[in-house]
Amino acid sequence: MRSPTFMALAAFAAASIAVSGAASAASENWRARSSAEDEVSSNDVAAEVAFGREISARILGRYKTYKDAKLTKYVSLVGLALTRNTNRPELEYHFTILDSDEVNAFAAPGGYVFITKGALLLMKDEAELAGVLAHEIEHIAEMHVVKDLKIKGADDSATSGLARLAGGSTESARAAFSQAIDKGFEMVFKDAYKRSDELQSDRGAVIVCALSGYDASALARYLARVRTVKGEVAETGTVTEQTHPSFAVRIAQINSVITSDGVDISGLATNQKRFDMAMNIAMPKGRRWAGD
């Protein structure tokens, strides 16, 4: 049985060791880049998972997990309910709470979603949690990091790079592998996704929440609250692929999708009581956001 690291290394040998980080041609047309139209083999998925494990292990090297099985289960149930309305049934998703007061969430390729305790404390209901998780799930489902870094699996032919690596990988392949992990980690950890990817994840989150029965406007409510706490994201310079969208832009887009896709938010669930129950058992009362 091949180890994850082996699979990730193999991915590099076979898939052009193009770790230049040169992003593919920028496109605001998210549908043109949809994972729905990409050929993805089983080996590609194995490489994606192996790569995601490397990044996840580095996230877990910087944060401790929040050890509360009941709350972790609750967050996982919300996340897994959402993944039933995505186009990556082959992935095994994992949802983890990080023991940090920061307000943050991360998505590593292959199905690894992390959310901080601080983010949970800022939420008002289950639909807001669903909105944040759906945004992260969409980064994974649409393979944003994977596509940018050209992570692909190899075929099993004896002449492929994969076979050559089996006997001991070359130093250059290791260096490329190391570079790719560093780059992937930076994208995930520093929220350095392309602007178009960030906006695509928001659009996808609205649709996934609506398909799952959650109030699709909840993500906008949550983002508005994060803006109150953290301040607005400055969009420096011209609007380019490198510019992270401001909260204002993201909220406006979410509301626009709700209108254009005919989402009837009045009939969708917030499940505030269930969220309160899960949170109040786990988190000390009085620590949760009391604004709005």
Next chain:
Amino acid sequence: MKKQTWIFAMLSAAMLYAGGLYAEQVYYVQSAKAKVLAEPSFRSKVVLEVVMGQALNSLGKQGSWMKISSGGKEGYVSSLLLSTRQPLNRKVVIQGDDTEIKMGVRRRASSFASAAAARGLTRDDRRRIETEEGINFTALKEVEAFTVTDEEVNRFINGGAL
């Protein structure tokens, strides 16, 4: 070749080419179930329900929706639930072993020399190397070991009126 035969051959070739250009693209349902709506709107009525793996003929995209035909019926499905490939089997994450840490040690040129020393790691060695590298596969394995059953997810969905 007679002139009529040549014209017929050319016309046939042109028709085949045009047919290829406008051939309906087949999409496969990736979610367990998906609703096909009469209009590209969540407020629209449900025309039919399709299931994972079902092949749908695409009649074009409209926003985030795909117009499809199936079994003589037409309607719209969220394109997030479709793919041009058939659903892949769920990959079982290969549980890693010390290989990850050994490779981690070997990743950087400066630490290649310590690769040999990394063989036969004790638990303490493993923790030390993980700490030095800023990685934690031990915690990752705990994350992966935490599982929720499909039945639990079903109950959660029903209990939340989702």
